Amino acid sequence: MDPLQIAKMIEEKFAGHVQGTATFAEQVSVLLxxxxxxxxxxxxxxxxSLKMDHLADLTAVDFSRYPGDxxxxxxxxxxxxxxxxxxxxxxxxxxxxxxxxxxxxxxxxQTANWHERETYDLMGIKFDGHPDLRRILLPEDWEGHPLRKxxxxxxY
Amino acid sequence: xxxxxxxxxxxxxxxVQKEITLNMGPQHPATHGVLRLVLDLQGETVVGCDPRPxxxxxxxxxxxxxxxxxxxxxMTDRLEYITCMNNNLGYVVAVEKLAGITVPERAQFIRTLxxxxxxxxxxxxxxxxxxxxxxAMTVCMYTLRERELILDLTEMVTGAxxxxxxxxxxxxxxxxxxxxxxxxxxxxxxxxKRLEEYDTMxxxxxxxxQRTVGIGVFSAExxxxxxxxxxxxxxxGVNYDLRKVEPYAAxxxxxxxxxxxxxxxxxxxxxxxxxxMRQSNRIIKQCLDMMQxxxxxxxxxxxxxxxxxxxxxxxxxxxxxxxxMSKWVPMPKGEVYVATEAPKGELGFYIVSDGSGRxxxxxxxxxxxxxxxxxxxxxxxxxxxxxxxCIGTIxxxxxxCDR
Numbered sequence: 001m002d003p004l005q006i007a008k009m010i011e012e013k014f015a016g017h018v019q020g021t022a023t024f025a026e027q028v029s030v031l032l033x034x035x036x037x038x039x040x041x042x043x044x045x046x047x048x049s050l051k052m053d054h055l056a057d058l059t060a061v062d063f064s065r066y067p068g069d070x071x072x073x074x075x076x077x078x079x080x081x082x083x084x085x086x087x088x089x090x091x092x093x094x095x096x097x098x099x100x101x102x103x104x105x106x107x108x109x110q111t112a113n114w115h116e117r118e119t120y121d122l123m124g125i126k127f128d129g130h131p132d133l134r135r136i137l138l139p140e141d142w143e144g145h146p147l148r149k150x151x152x153x154x155x156y
Numbered sequence: 157x158x159x160x161x162x163x164x165x166x167x168x169x170x171x172v173q174k175e176i177t178l179n180m181g182p183q184h185p186a187t188h189g190v191l192r193l194v195l196d197l198q199g200e201t202v203v204g205c206d207p208r209p210x211x212x213x214x215x216x217x218x219x220x221x222x223x224x225x226x227x228x229x230x231m232t233d234r235l236e237y238i239t240c241m242n243n244n245l246g247y248v249v250a251v252e253k254l255a256g257i258t259v260p261e262r263a264q265f266i267r268t269l270x271x272x273x274x275x276x277x278x279x280x281x282x283x284x285x286x287x288x289x290x291x292a293m294t295v296c297m298y299t300l301r302e303r304e305l306i307l308d309l310t311e312m313v314t315g316a317x318x319x320x321x322x323x324x325x326x327x328x329x330x331x332x333x334x335x336x337x338x339x340x341x342x343x344x345x346x347x348x349k350r351l352e353e354y355d356t357m358x359x360x361x362x363x364x365x366q367r368t369v370g371i372g373v374f375s376a377e378x379x380x381x382x383x384x385x386x387x388x389x390x391x392x393g394v395n396y397d398l399r400k401v402e403p404y405a406a407x408x409x410x411x412x413x414x415x416x417x418x419x420x421x422x423x424x425x426x427x428x429x430x431x432x433m434r435q436s437n438r439i440i441k442q443c444l445d446m447m448q449x450x451x452x453x454x455x456x457x458x459x460x461x462x463x464x465x466x467x468x469x470x471x472x473x474x475x476x477x478x479x480x481m482s483k484w485v486p487m488p489k490g491e492v493y494v495a496t497e498a499p500k501g502e503l504g505f506y507i508v509s510d511g512s513g514r515x516x517x518x519x520x521x522x523x524x525x526x527x528x529x530x531x532x533x534x535x536x537x538x539x540x541x542x543x544x545x546c547i548g549t550i551x552x553x554x555x556x557c558d559r
Contacts, residue, residue: 024488024490024491024492025488025490025492027492053380054380059519062517066516067510077519079504079506079521088493090493110381111381111382111383111526114528122217136208137559138213146218147217147218151218153218153219153222
């Protein structure tokens with residue numbers, strides 16, 4: 001299925017929660033508001049014509065130093081694939097700096113468990129409903145979130 | 157004074173079994189790097205496993221934000237440090253997609269050829285260390301012997317045995333030398349017979365079968381849900397190979413099969429990877445036959461690194477070379493996620509560009525990271541010795557897990 005069609009399906013079913021669709025280098029991203037992320041992901045995984053059964057990557061980007069960016073500070077990015085239909089889509093959700101929380105999708109795709117732990121560890125985004133949200137790559141007593149733009153490259 | 161119990165008293169005492177927590181620490185000969193596993197054991201059976209990665213975390217993603225797209229290439233070597241060519245290729249394919257650069261055909265064939273040679277090299281190390289951990293030490297000696305031949309070939313082309321940094325954005329560093337084609341062909345003639353040697357050593361060996369059949373089973377649905385990719389996924393019967401699904405380099409021009417397993421246990425993954433080695437050999441032969449003379453760098457003037465002779469004689473080339481090497485040229489603003497089929501699985505690069513010559517954010521989707529996350533499910537219910545088989549079968553390299 002063409003990724004733009006997938007984006008349209010999401011927009012039709014969840015009108016009001018989709019902020020837009022962007023295309024770059026033949027890849028389609030759907031920008032969402034964070035409140036219905038779990039329902040959207042369940043729909044994407046279970047709907048037979050979409051069957052997005054594989055979460056390739058879950059990560060976050062800190063837009064505080066991006067030239068010309070006016071939205072909320074953090075963006076959580078979900079890269080989804082369907083191994084059955086062989087199509088891809090990307091979901092992007094912005095979360096604010098003062099309260100960087102979003103619902104966890106680890107009950108939908110088990111692989112999200114570790115991706116969300118790494119995003120929490122390095123970027124500081126909290127995932128509500130995650131079974132075991134603790135630091136993974138850095139020691140447990142580390143302070144700070146290194147991938148944020150204000151964290152110096154060589155540390156403190 | 158301690159009262160010693162008589163033997164009848166000891167026999168009448170009830171034996172209490174407690175769960176113990178065992179630390180399979182970062183220094184361990186069988187964890188393929190610095191992997192720490194905290195195992196909860198009930199006797200010899202594993203009831204819980206908590207992998208603790210991070211001992212090789214170098215902050216690569218943050219470091220990459222301060223380097224140009226060109227300077228990042230040698231760092232990608234250090235991710236999955238056994239099959240470095242595939243990491244280079246994965247990264248460069250992502251950058252080329254971001255900027256819309258087309259690569260000439262000869263370069264695509266050479267990239268495919270070297271990527272498959274490196275895949276063979278990676279699978280040989282996997283087979284050697286996996287068998288060594290389980291106890292079949294001879295296999296390790298044999299596979300490393302073949303790997304020396306591959307490393308010699310790689311050194312002939314790129315100058316380095318392992319951390320090659322050979323691929324460039326838009327093409328390659330240099331063309332292959334004249335005697336490489338014949339030497340490579342000789343290798344593809346020798347290799348199938350050698351592969352038979354190690355395969356017959358363990359494929360029907362009673363001890364191997366007992367240690368691998370029925371261990372670490374993952375059903376197809378679970379495997380996809382847990383994010384497994386590569387040989388680990390195909391052992392469960394899921395036909396998903398990025399070289400077929402989203403071909404890159406010259407994979408759409410060569411013919412090869414994708415071997416699949418049935419039961420999703422350690423033995424099936426072994427069979428899958430052995431057959432993948434046979435298919436890689438087939439791809440290499442086809443690349444050698446189909447390669448035509450031609451340029452190896454893109455003709456897109458913005459991104460093509462000028463040839464050294466031109467740089468020494470031509471003012472414009474000198475200036476362009478200077479800009480490229482010092483701060484790279486502005487790239488289009490946007491983001492891409494491109495995944496390639498590394499020997500371990502799906503190696504993905506999510507690159508966010510802010511329009512300058514340095515990436516704003518790079519996320520490396522490492523297959524080893526995801527496979528280690530599936531380890532607890534794989535080992536629960538098995539014995540401690542099976543943990544070693546399972547670590548071997550998921551084929552991890554900690555450099556890419558921790559980044």
